[in-house]
Amino acid sequence: MPTNVFPFKAVLWDMDGTLIDSEPIWIGEERKIMESLGATWSQEDALYCIGGPMERVDAYMRSKLPEDKQGEIEEYEITAILHDSMVERFRKEVPFAPGASQLISEMHKEAIPMALVTASTRAIMDGALTSIGKHFFKTTISDNDVERSKPDPQGYQLAASRVGVPIEDCLIIEDSITGAMAAIASGAYFLGVTHSGPLPMGQKVCHVENLIDLELSGIVELFQPLLVKN
Secondary structure, eight states, X not given: OOTTTSOOSEEEEOOBTTTBOOHHHHHHHHHHHHXXXXXXXXXXXXXXXXXXXXXXXXXXHHHTSOHHHHTTSOTTHHHHHHHHHHHHHXXXXXXXXXXHHHHHHHHHHTTOOEEEEOSSOHHHHHHHXXXXXXXXXXXXXXXXXXXXXXXXXXXXHHHHHHHTSOGGGEEEEEOSHHHHHHHHHHTSEEEEEOTTSOOOOOTTEEEESXXXXXXXXXXXXXXXXXXXXX
C-alpha cells in the first residue's frame, strides 16, 4: 500500500502482548516466584497485572502472599526478582505476537514512522529489542522515560513528539486495559487487540481479536468510517 493512502502519520506500538508474545513468559515467571514464597498465582491474578506498571504489580503480588510472609517481604523486593529474570529471558529470545511480525514489517517497508511505548523498564525493553530488532523504531519510550506510566498518556504523547507527528495523527496499537486507557486519553486513534479480553471503546477506536493476517489495507478499512466522521 502506498504511504500516501495510509491515513496515519505514525504508528505507536505497545510492547508486551501486542508486539511480542511475552505474556506467557511473564505469567510463568510470576507463578514461579510466588510459588517459591508459598503463594498461589492464578490466571486471574496474572490478567490483573497485565500492562503494569511495576508499582501496581508489586503491590498486588505482595497482597497475595501468605500472612506470615507479608511482613518479611519489602516493597519492590518481589518485582526486583521478577525484573531481573525477565531481562535475562528476553535477551535470550522472545517471539513476536501472532501477526505482529508481518504487520510491522509491512509498515517498515512503507517507511511509516514508528515508536515503541512500554510500561516496562528500559532494561526489559532493550532485552526484547535484542530479540526483535531496534531498526523498526524512530524512538522507544520505557517506564524510565516518563514521570507517569500507563494508564497516563504521557508515554504516547512523548513518543509522538519525538517522532515529530501530532498525537492526533497517530495510530496506537495496544492490548491491555491500562494501555487502552492511555491510548484513548492521548487523543490518538486506537486499534485495540482484544485477545486478552474486552477493551474500552471510544470515538477514535476500533478493535480486532488479533493481528493475524491484518494488513495496512485492513486497518484503513476498519478506520475509514471514523476518519470520515472526523
